[in-house]
Amino acid sequence: MALGGRPGARMTDALDVPVNRMTLLRIIRRIPERPLQPPEVLGVDDFAIKKGQHYATILIDMATHRPIDVLPDRSADTFADWLRRHPGVRVICRDRGGNYAIGARAGAPDAIQVADRYHLWANLGEAVEKTVLAHRACLHPPEPTTEEQPEPAPAQIALPPDGLRDVHGRDRRLVTRTQERHAAVQTLLAQGKSLSAMCRELNLEMGTVRRFARADSLDELLFKATHRVTKLDPFKAYLIERWNDGQTDAAALFRELLEQGYHGGKLTVRRFLHHSAATTTSPDPGRVRSSRATPPDGS
Known part of the structure; x- marks a missing residue:
């Protein structure tokens, strides 16, 4: 893969063949483009050009794992038009968004649509995390045996003592x-x-x-x-107070924050509560892990 600009210049310096970054860009731009061969298995996903405002679509040949085209937006019509102009796609590997499903049905009605491995794992992780948080109050500690002393009740959530250390007193x-x-x-x-x-x-x-x-x-x-300020910072003390009062439903707490003027996302609230509860109550902080599933092979 050709590297241009500053990354390419740093690589040539490491190889003891220094080349100006603009020279590398000119060389790359003179390379003729290969004719586009529509793949049989097409991967499609969106990416942010300006997060929250402008998104585009990248198309991947799943056999070679190489990008083959970029669409200016993530609309169903744009994706369908590309499929009509490039017939031959047999399988479309996509996320679970509705726009790509509609575009695939319109532009390649005979193609099989499948969900990619990353989004399957991500969706499963979110569902498990949401279920565990919603039913946390149903989990009870095991009954102590006659030879064992009952364990102390789990500690309640508390804010870290300062921004330099976590709740266990270790440097972040x-x-x-x-x-x-x-x-x-x-x-x-x-x-x-x-x-x-x-x-x-x-x-x-x-x-x-x-x-x-x-x-x-x-x-x-x-x-x-x-000391980076986030949208959730003004509401953390309220969340901790409500959690310690017994309200462990993240969705319900999110709705309460909306009524108080919170403009952030629900997932931010859920992650804060889950992380705070896990790091506060775990007897072995070095083994705490998120319930969010990690796709195998880093996918």
Whole structure:
């Protein structure tokens, strides 16, 4: 695969064949495009050009796992028109969105539609997580035997003591990563390395290196990293209070937040409650895992 721009320039530097990034882009643009051969098994999914506002569609040849085309939007008509202009697709592998299903039926009515593995696992994980949270109150601790002492009741949810540590008092991964990057950048800076050389050596983007190099102190970086305001922040104390009062239905709590002016998503509320409950009540924090299913092979 040809790499252009800054990634390509960094690769040529590593190969000791430095080439200007604009030269690489000109070379790539002169490569003639291969004639498009419609695949028998077509993968289709959307991606955000500007999240929340503009989405496009990418088409993948599932036999070679290579992109073959990009559509300007994710509408059913656009997808159906592409299928009509490229006959021969026998199987369409898609997510569970309605637009692609309608477009597939209109543009390739004889093609078989299947759900891809990632979305099957993702949907299953969301369904399991929602069910567990909704019926959490139905789960009771096992009865203690005569030889065992009853275990203490699970701790209730509480906010972390500060932004630098989690509920178990350990440094958050974000904090550790910020400290390591700051130390590495400051060491190279003391050696007189340029920002471009730091980018290549640390494999970081220019904006990241510049931020760490120009920061007045590590405390400034840690404060910015751990005090990012989200839409849910003003409502976290209320959520914790309601959860500790016995309301463990995330959907019901989400509706309560809407009445109070919350403009975020339901999944954000569910993840916050699930993560807070898991990290607070688990006796072995190193073994806590999300109930969201992870697709095999990283798919």
